[in-house]
Amino acid sequence: MTGVVETVERSRIWSHPELGLHAVLDANGSVRLGSSGQDWDRLVPxxxxTATGHGRLWSGExxxxxxxxxxxxxxSHDTQTLRDGGLERTTIRLADPVxxxxxxxxxxxSPxxxxxxxRVRLVNEGVAPLRLESVTTLTLGGxxxxxxxSSVAESSVAEDGLDGLTLHWADNDWLAECxxxxxxxRxxxxxxxxxxxxxxxxxxFERYSQGSWSTGRHLPVAALTDREGNAWLWQIESSAGWRFETGxxxxxxxxxxxxxxxxxxxxHQLLAPGEDFHTVPAVLVRAGTGGLDAAFGTLTDYRRGIRRDxxxxxxLPVIYNDYMNTLNGDPTTERLLPLIESAAAAGAEVFVIDAGxxxxxxxxxxxxxxxWEPAPNRFPGGIQEVLDAITKRGMAPGLWLEPEVVGVRSPLAQTLPPEAFFRRGGVRVTEHGRHHLDLRHPAARAHLDEVVDRLVGEWGVGYLKLxxxxxxxxxTENGTESAGAGLLxxxxxxxxxxAGLLDRHPQLVLENCGSGGLRMDYAQLAVAxxxxxxxxxxxxxxxxxTAAAATAATPxxxxxxxxxxxxxTFDEIAFTLTGPLLSRIHLSGFINLMDDEQFDLVRSAVSVYKEVRGEIGTAHPFWPLGLPxxxxxxxxxxxxxxxxxxxxxxxxxxxxxxxALTVPHLRGASVRATVLYPGTSDAGAEWDAAEGRLTVSLPRTDTAVLVRLSAG
Structure with a gap:
């Protein structure tokens, strides 16, 4: 994957055949990264x-x-082989003489x-401070x-390479993710x-985050595709500001x-002589055929590879959570005990007491x-009575927590030192009745460590919804730092x-939640x-x-x-239960009040999930009708x-x-189409091997079905 610098006007110092990429060095020492076969001028450094006093050569956006x-x-550059011949890490070193x-x-x-x-590390080896204002993690041209x-290769005439390229991006919002x-x-x-x-x-064309919800506006994932099935898909791994541009x-x-x-x-980041700065990571995926489906398959494997095991x-345990359309942040012992009984009977393996x-x-x-102390009026016998009831029914107990905030009326707002909170202009930041902890401060971290060690170590909680x-x-501006540097x-x-929590409590499960999916990035998901x-x-x-969730997270x-x-109705119950069967179930609802037939639909969905979940963690997503x-x-x-x-x-x-749904990877295969859920559905599923086509019929609106295609 790597080469040696040659004494020619331009030479490749690094290449990646599967991606069709190379880094090229010219006679003046400039290194650029781009696609194979492209002209030098099309590539990007x-x-x-950008730094204060050192901007752009062509001003604009x-x-x-x-x-x-x-x-x-x-x-210079060098390459190390890691993971017993697997991952290769190449470091290319550059310097600015000015x-x-x-x-x-x-x-x-990986080969x-x-x-x-x-990733990029910048070091100030000069004699004067340098104020950074933007740094790329990855640039790619050509x-x-x-x-x-092909036209360029045949005629040596620079055709318009943007014709035929399609741009894909994802907007995000509360209740309307992905x-x-x-x-x-063009x-x-x-x-x-x-x-x-x-x-x-x-x-x-640019997209970027705003504030501390990394995906409050858009996903840090986007792609370019062409008509021949090539795809260039990228992901930025940051919870504290990100941006991509293409042009x-x-x-x-x-x-x-x-x-x-x-x-x-x-x-902005002021680098004194000798100081350094590390960018956030980013990844580029290239699919030579198969378009977005193939690229997201590779990205899924990559995500599995970078996260903490x-x-x-x-x-993949089944989770019941008491919040959504159920207790809505108003739990009590009286309300929880019947739900615990019913959740266990339905097959849940984790029971989470949500907010309140x-x-x-x-x-x-x-x-x-x-x-984060239990409310005595809500739990007359103590919260441990409820947690024990969950454990006795064979489920792991879970609790909701919002660790980074302290309410303005909380005693902690006065007892923790001012430096433990976000501040701007010397004033503590307040947003929607809350202050925000700065976890760089030892008092803030010690407080949260004490909370979690109490919940997990003393109470026996095995799951935290963060x-x-x-x-x-x-x-936050801590001293002279910029607000953005404080957030990072x-x-x-x-x-x-x-990561420290998981080091101390290896079996603890952490759920990442940001008002739903508003902090859905792989800085967070490499840990949670x-x-x-x-x-x-x-x-x-x-x-x-649901259908697009696998673009943002592994299934x-x-x-x-x-x-x-x-x-x-039965259709409505089956509709909502079908949704999570290819991902993770967050079961909720007053299932304790259902009649036997309704409850059987719930229990059946959980049973089907347990039947298929063994394959979810290694499977690759695809979209037979395109992204929804x-x-x-x-x-x-x-x-x-x-x-x-x-x-x-x-x-x-x-x-x-x-x-009719196209399933190209099974074209020509003799497979059997089986409706797995709902089991009493009047849905139809027929497989045409020659065309690689699955035809699904649903005679009524607002219905759903899960179909398995397996060897006949």
Whole structure:
């Protein structure tokens, strides 16, 4: 995968055949990264940096073509082989002769795997401080459609490589997560008649986070595809600010991936001589065929490879949570005990007491949280009575916690030192009745360690739902640091705190929740075991979120609510229970009040889940109808397992009673289509091997079905 520098005008110092990428060194020492076969001018410097006094060579909305990026010159590179011949780590070293800034670019990849992970370390080797304002984690140029690339190779004429490229990105919002969109790249980055001006444009297509909800607006995941099935898919791993841009450079597309920056996140970092800064990681996936489905399959494997190993990823226990459309933050012993009995009877293996278990305040708990002590009035016999009841029914007890906040009326708001909280301009930040802890401060961390060690070590809690319900804004200013740098520092400390919990309590399961899916990134999910996908309470609105959840998290980490109720019809009960069967079940609802037939539907869904969950943790997602639209009448997603393929289909408001789904990886295979759930469904499923087509019929609207395709 690596080469040796040659004494020629331009030479490859690194290459990745599966990705079709190479890093090229020119006679002036500049290193650029791009696709094979592309002209030098189409590529982008390996690292782009803006710093106060050292901006861009061409002003605009783009954060490429920087003065420092153009000056960074090659020093050396080397490659190490890790994991017994698996992962290869290449470090390319660069330096700026003007400022003395040195860059170490770390590229990680595995032979035969189509992903590239990148990080950058900057070191000030100069004599004066340097104020950083933006740094790329990964830049890539020379992206063109296969047709344009072939045209260039044959004619040596620079064709418009953006024609034929499609851009894919995902909007995110509370109750409306993972909403994917697509547009022709040329509709977003329009042709400007460059021949008439002699310069590139000033704009680009960009998406970025805002504040402390990393996915409050968009997912840090996007892609470019072409008509021939090629895909370039990327992911930025940051809970504290990120941005990507894509645009045109010399008739080809480029991609630049960033953590926080000054313009979008109020981030700047002053590097004194000798100090360093590490960017957030990012990954690029390339699929040569198969388009987005193939690329997301590779990204799924990559995500499984970078996360902390944990038993939960392999056992996938069924979780009952008392909140959604049920107790809604108002638990008591009297209300919980019947739900515990019914959850256990349905087959749940974890029972989570959600918000409110600490609330004994007549004014409400929202702005008084922080101590995390049980409310005596809610649990006359003590909360341990309820936790013991969960354990005696064979389930692991869980509790909801929002660790990073302290309510303005909490005594902790006065007893913890001012430096333990987020501050800006010397004033403690308040948002929606809460202050925000800075986990870099030892008092803040000691407080939370004491809380969790009490809940887990003394009370026997085995599952913590860690919620995060405020967007605190750009961050915190600790001394002279910028707000964005404070946010990045806190989140790195937060991840370290979570890892410390798991070091002390290896069996503890951590669920990452941010008002549902508003902090759904792989900085968090490399440590936490599960991800809440949404707070959506309308079962008819949940399917597009469920179907697209595997774009944001591995299927075995994506927790999906199922909240059947005794006043629902059989179709309605089955509809909500079908949703999580290819991910993780967050069962809820007043199942204790159901009649026997209704309860059998619940128990049957849990039984089916336990039958298929053994394949979920190694399977790859795909979308037979494409990624879903918010209002789509028919929605489908599937998992391609080692032994079977599973397809989930929803029919919402649609006049069609059937839909044909393409399953290309099974074309020509003799397989049997079996409706797994609901078992009493009048749905139909027929397989056409020659066409690789599954036809599913659902005679009524607002119904759903899970189908298994297995060897006949």
């Amino acid at each position: 390996l690292v782009e940096v 783009r954060f490429i073509e920087t003065a420092i990026g153009e000056r960074l010159a090659y020093r 400022t003395g800034l040195a860059a170490e670019v770390t590229l990680e990849a 035969g795997a189509s992903f590239l992970r990148s 992206i063109t459609s296969a047709v344009a690339e 909403r994917w969109h697509r547009a022709e790249l 509709d977003e980055v329009v042709p400007l008649s460059r021949f008439a001006h002699g310069r590139e444009g000033r704009g680009c 045109e450079r010399e008739g080809a597309a480029y991609v630049a991936l960033f953590g926080p920056d000054d313009a979008h996140h109020q981030w 944990h038993p939960d990823h392999h056992t 278990w600490y609330d004994d305040d007549a004014q409400g708990w929202w702005d008084s949280v922080g101590a 919620d995060y319900n405020i967007n605190i804004g750009p961050g 520092g806190h989140h790195r400390a937060h991840l370290d705190w979570m 075991q599960l991800q809440s996908t949404s707070d959506q309470q309308d079962p008819l609105r949940y399917p597009p979120i 075995e980490q994506a927790a999906v609510w199922a909240y059947p109720q005794p006043d629902q 639209g918010w209002e789509d009448g028919w929605i489908a997603h599937g998992l391609r397992g080692a032994e079977s393929t599973y397809v989930m289909v929803w029919r919402r408001k649609s006049d069609d009673t059937g839909r």
